[in-house]
Amino acid sequence: MYTLESLKPLNAVFDSIHRLEQDDVEMVNNYVKLIESTRGEKPCSGDIIEYTDEYGHYNQSAHIHGFDAVTGRIGFYTFPFGPFVFNDDKQGFRFESIPGSHASVDFASLTYIGKREKSFKAFGHCGVAVHGAVYFYALVNVWEYIAPNQKHPGYSTKDWGKQYITYVEKPADGSKYHYYGSFNSGIVFKNAAELQRWKDL
Secondary structure, three states, X not given: OOOHHHHHHHHHHHHHHHOOOHHHHHHHHHHHHHHHHOOOOOOOOOOEEEEEOOOOOEEEXXXXXXXXXXXXXXXXXXOOEEEEEEOOOOOOOEEEEEOOOEEEXXXXXXXXXXXXXXXXXXXXXXXXXXXXXXXXXXXXXXXXEEXXXXXXXXXXXXXXXXXXXEXXXXXXXXXXXXXXXXXXXXXXXXXXXXXXXXHOO
């Protein structure tokens, strides 16, 4: 359980503006207890999915946000932004997150792989205010999903780098390079032969 002293390092900005209070500590500890006590043998809202799509893009912290009662599919955000925790009369709490991209999977396609601490936040004693969120960690279940029909079986960005190569027929400023790697990688090639040699490494 958190104390005022152990919560402050996670909330230096909040503390400098609003001053952490014992009420904030009690709120956080109540949420930690609720979150951790509701984890079970099936995926729950707030759990993590280590998600690999069919193109091998890996994300270690996708956020389960809900379930479709009709189809039984689990909805999750592949690149969430720190979920907020709010009070809810039905289960004691609920999560809200800026979603990033959304996906859904069948429960049967998930594999339980363990537990991990996950960052959450909730509005402190100052209410909805600028820098009014208090951050904390709670232990949740972690599930793995690897999409079927992998385009590059055995390869994903979990263990491998990925480059998108762009071809420029007429490079600007008299450059000799026609092939450029992605994400400011500094990878360039003058011709297809150089590119092929690199691919063969």
